[in-house]
Amino acid sequence: MELIADFAVNYGLFLAKALTVVIAIGLVAGWILSMIAQARAERDGDQLKITHVNERLERMADTLNATLLNDSERKARAKRKKVEDKQRRKAEKLGKRHKPARLFVLDFDGDIRASAVESLRDEITAVLQVVEPEDEVMIRLESAGGMVHSYGLAASQLARLRDAGVRLTICVDRLAASGGYMMACVGERVVAAPFSIIGSIGVVAQIPNFHRLLKDKQIDFEMHTAGDYKRTLTVFGENTEEGRAKFREELEDTHGLFKHFVARYRPSxxxxxxxxxxxxxxSQALDLALVDEVATSDDVMLIAARDGRDVFTVAVHHKSGLLSRIAEQSRLAISRSLGESGLAKVVHRPQ
Known part of the structure; x- marks a missing residue:
């Protein structure tokens, strides 16, 4: 009887363990499947939002006039507007009214990784499908720069517009430095607010080195490479003058490419x-020909609307789940703490 009892107990424990493992595997599999489903939902949930700026400006004007004008003035304005609307509809009906040129407004708020390029590329792709010869695209740009390859891609997205023959205006209200200016210079017209920060055409790279600390603690660090310059500077190994010289040479090469790119789009x-x-x-950048005009993006849009052009803001919104939002906030915090007003050369190359 004792043997049977022991067998039953052991068998019960075995079943419990097996069941626990099965449940754990099921939970993990369920979690993975839910994450995949969430990723697909986020991918498919991207939204293209278009706002007609003219209508918003008109509502603002109507609200102010309702307060500022007296009764007779409001009636006269309403009558004049009614006549204008009637004439416009009649012209459209007779086919005499030309379709007004459009101004498409896109926003780019850059971090060190130029993460906003994911939305920018979709917005530009959308606009390129509908843009006509008389239309124009305006980018409201703000960036202190960041990684070379990331901002190279962002600038290339803007170059798609220029290559397609689309008039491109870049507006800088606060900051377009280094990688930000790499993007700005692509514009056919660059407009900057009087106290916006422009320029910083340079390259920066920095890396800590813990070799002496490890040596004091009698900790060995080994790194094996194939290729003389697979690694020039390291975090834990002992850096050599030869490695430093090669690293500085690479920085100069990157700076040369940056200068060539700017000179291509701003030959003056x-x-x-x-x-x-x-x-x-x-205002100083205007004197140096870094920009073409001193004004704000608001001025550019308002003038376009007054000239009878339709102004639209275009934005792609990528939906993200809780985990994605937490990761994004962490990334932004790191970017703000590490951000430099200079293109950042990637120190660690892919293996």
């Missing part, structure tokens, strides 16, 4: 004068 620039890593305010 004295590139050697402005490619020192310095930055200037908008």
């Amino acid at each position: 620039l004295d590139i050697n004068r402005v490619a020192t890593g310095e930055h200037w305010y908008g």
Whole structure:
């Protein structure tokens, strides 16, 4: 009887363990499937939002006039507007009214990784499918720069518009430095607010080294590479003068590419004068030909609307779940703490 009892107990424990493992595997599998489903939902849930700026401006004007004008003035304005609307509809009916040119407004708020390029590329793709020869695209740009390859891609997205023959205006209300200016210079017209920060055409790279600390603690660090310059500087190993020289050479090469890119789109620039890593305010940047006009993006849109052009803001919103939002907030916090007003050369290359 004792043997049977022991067998029953052991068998029961075995079943409990097996059941626990099965449940654990089921939970993990369920979690993975839910994450995949969530990722698909987020991908398929992207939304393209278009806002007609003219209507918003008109509502603002109507609200102000309702307060500022007396009864006779409001009636006269309403009568005049009614006549204008009637004439416009009649012209459209007779086919005499030309379709007004449009101004498409896109936003780019850059971090160190130029993460906003994911939305920018979709917005540009959408606009390119509907843009007509008389239309124009305006980018409201703000960025202190970041990684070379990331901002190279962002600038290339803007170049798609120029290559397609689309008039491109870049508006900088606060900041377009380094990688931000790499993007801005692609514009056919660059407009900057008077005290916006412009320039910083330079490259920066920095890396800590813990070799002496490890040596003091008698901790060995080994790194094996194939290729003389697979690694030039390291975090834990002992850096050599040869490695430092090669690293500085790579920085100079990157800076040369940056200068060549800016000079291609802004041939009137004295590139050697402005490619020192310095930055200037908008009014100073105008004197240096870094920008073409001193104004705000609001002025550009308001003038376009007054000229009878239809102004639309275009934005792609990528839906994200809780985990994605937490990761994004963490990334932004790190970007703010590490951000530099200079293109950042990637120190660690892919294996």
